[in-house]
Amino acid sequence: MEVGNYLYLAMILFAIGATTVMLRRSAIIAFMGVELMLNAANLAFVTFARIHGDLSGQVIAFFVMVVAAAEVVVGLAIIVAIFRTRKSASVDDVNLLKG
Amino acid sequence: MMTSTGEAVLFWVLAPAMVLGALGLVFARKAVYAALSMIFVMVCLAMVYVMQQAEFLGIVQVVVYTGAVMMLFVFVLMLVGVDASTSAVETIKGQRWIGILMGVGLGTLLVTVTARAALPETVGLDEANSETNPAGLARVLMSDFVLDLEIVATLLVTAALAALVLTHRRRLTPKIGQPERAAARMLAGDHPVNLPAPGVYARHNAMDVPALDPEGNPIEASVSRVLRIRGQEHSLDTDVTTLVATRDAAELTGDHGTDTAAERGGQNDDTDAATTEGEA
Numbered sequence: 315m316e317v318g319n320y321l322y323l324a325m326i327l328f329a330i331g332a333t334t335v336m337l338r339r340s341a342i343i344a345f346m347g348v349e350l351m352l353n354a355a356n357l358a359f360v361t362f363a364r365i366h367g368d369l370s371g372q373v374i375a376f377f378v379m380v381v382a383a384a385e386v387v388v389g390l391a392i393i394v395a396i397f398r399t400r401k402s403a404s405v406d407d408v409n410l411l412k413g
Numbered sequence: 414m415m416t417s418t419g420e421a422v423l424f425w426v427l428a429p430a431m432v433l434g435a436l437g438l439v440f441a442r443k444a445v446y447a448a449l450s451m452i453f454v455m456v457c458l459a460m461v462y463v464m465q466q467a468e469f470l471g472i473v474q475v476v477v478y479t480g481a482v483m484m485l486f487v488f489v490l491m492l493v494g495v496d497a498s499t500s501a502v503e504t505i506k507g508q509r510w511i512g513i514l515m516g517v518g519l520g521t522l523l524v525t526v527t528a529r530a531a532l533p534e535t536v537g538l539d540e541a542n543s544e545t546n547p548a549g550l551a552r553v554l555m556s557d558f559v560l561d562l563e564i565v566a567t568l569l570v571t572a573a574l575a576a577l578v579l580t581h582r583r584r585l586t587p588k589i590g591q592p593e594r595a596a597a598r599m600l601a602g603d604h605p606v607n608l609p610a611p612g613v614y615a616r617h618n619a620m621d622v623p624a625l626d627p628e629g630n631p632i633e634a635s636v637s638r639v640l641r642i643r644g645q646e647h648s649l650d651t652d653v654t655t656l657v658a659t660r661d662a663a664e665l666t667g668d669h670g671t672d673t674a675a676e677r678g679g680q681n682d683d684t685d686a687a688t689t690e691g692e693a
Contacts, residue, residue, distance in 0.1 A: 315421035317535045318527065320465065323428050325523035327454070330435040333516030337439060337509060342490060343447045349482065350435055350451065353458055356474075360467045367536025369553045372467050372546075376554070379470075379477050380565050384572035386482045390489045391579035398582070403493045406504045 320361040328354035341393050341405050345386075352382045420464055431457045444490050452483045466538040469547045609635040621647050 327350060334347030356375040363371025397403050416424075434457070437450030455478045463471035505511075541549050554562060587593075599605055609632050612624040621640050623631035636646050 315416050315424060317416060318532055319424060319428070320461070321527045321532075322524055323424075323431065323461075325527055326432055326520060327435050329516055329520030329523060330432070330439060332519050333512060334438050336512035336515060338447075340444055342444055342486065342493065343438065343441075346438055346447060346451050346486060349478075350438060350454065353455060353478070356470075357458060357461065360462055360465050360470060363467070364465050364538055365532060365535045367538060367541055369538070369541045369549050370557065372470055372550055373553050373558050375467075375470055376473065376550070377558070377561060377565060379473060380569065383477055383482055384568050386485055387572045387576045388579070390485055391576040394489060394492060395579050397493050 317361060317365055321358060324354045324357040324361065327351075327357065339404050339406055341396075341403050342390075344405060345389055345393070348389075349382065349386070352378055423460070423464055427457050427461060431461075445487070448483060448486050448490060451486075452479050455479045455483065466542055466546065468545075469550050604634075611635045611637070619647065621645055 331347045331350030331354060334350065335344050338344050338347065356378050359371045359375040359378070361371075363369060363375075393403060396408060400407055431454050434450040434454040438447050438454075441447040441450060455474060459471045459474040459479075462468075462474055538546075543549070609624045611620050612622045612631075612635065621636060623633055623646070624635040626632050631648070633641070640646050
C-alpha cells in the first residue's frame with residue numbers, strides 16, 4: 315500500500331465534511347461537518363510529515379487541534395445564545411437581518 | 414514507499430469504516446447519531462495517527478477531540494434538546510441536489526489533484542522520532558514555533574472569556590430573595606404566618622373540625638380548603654360539643670358527673686383534657 319492512500323482518505327473525508335456543511339440545516343450538525351474537515355486536514359498534515367520526514371507537519375496539526383478546540387467553544391456558545399433568543403438551532407431561522 | 418502488510422490491513426479496515434461513519438454525519442436523522450458517528454471517526458483517526466508514527470497526536474486526538482470537543486457537542490445537544498429536529502422545507506430551492514453535486518465535485522477535484530500530484534519518496538519519521546515522538550515534537554514546538562505557541566495560548570484564554578460572555582444571561586429584573594417575598598406577602602394582606610391548625614377533638618380525630626380562637630369561636634380558615642369545598646367540614650354547633658358549651662353547662666349545673674366528663678373528653682386543649690381526666 316502506498317502512503318498516498320492516506321491522502322485520498324483525507325480528501326474524501328474533507329469532501330464529506332463540506333457536504334455536511336452544505337446539506338444539514340441543524341447548526342450543530344453543520345458545525346460537526348466543519349470539525350470533520352479540520353480532522354481531514356490534520357490527517358493530510360500528519361501524512362505529509364511522514365512523507366517528508368519532518369515533524370513540523372505534526373506540530374501544525376497540533377496547532378489545528380488547539381484552534382479547533384477554541385473555535386468549538388466559541389461556536390457552541392453562539393449556538394446556545396441564538397437558541398435562547400430564537401428557540402431554534404436551525405441555520406434557516408437566523409434571518410433577522412433579512413430585508 | 415510501500416508500507417508494511419500490517420499497516421495496509423489496518424488501513425483497509427479503518428478507512429472504509431471511517432468513510433461510512435462520516436457518511437453517517439450526512440444522513441443521520443437525529444443529531445445524537447451524527448455526534449456518535451463523528452466520535453467513531455475521530456477515534457479511528459487517532460488509530461491512524463498512531464499508525465503513522467504520530468503517537469503524541471494520536472493521544473491528543475483522543476483526549477482533546479473525543480474527550481473534550483465531542484462531549485461539548487453532546488452537552489449542547491442536551492441543552493438545545495435532543496429531539497429538536499429541523500423542518501424539511503427547503504429555504505433555497507434545490508439546495509439538496511446542489512449541495513450533493515458540489516460535494517461530489519469537490520471530492521472528485523481533490524482526489525484527482527492528489528492522484529496527479531508527484532509525491533516525493535517517503536522519508537519516514539524513524540530519524541526524527543529517534544528520541545521518541547513527543548520529545549522530537551517538543552524540540553520543534555519549543556524552538557521553531559515558540560511564538561505561535563504563545564499566540565495560541567492567548568487565543569485559548571480569549572476563547573474561554575468569549576464563551577463566558579456569550580452565554581452570560583443579563584438579569585433584567587431584580588433578584589427576588591426571601592426578604593422580597595416576605596414583604597410582598599405582607600403587602601398582599603394575606604396571613605403573614607401559618608394558618609391555625611384545625612382543632613383536634615378526641616371524638617373526631619378531626620381535620621374537619623375548625624379550631625377555636627381565644628373567645629371560643631370557630632376559625633374557618635383552620636380547616637383545609639379542600640375539605641371546605643367538598644362540604645366535609647363539621648360545624649361546631651351541630652356535630653361537636655364545643656369546649657365552651659360544655660364548660661358553661663358544667664358551671665351552670667355544677668354537675669361533675671360522668672356524662673359531662675365523657676363529653677369533655679372531646680376537648681381540643683391538652684391542659685383541659687388533663688383536668689377533665691383528673692375530675693373523672
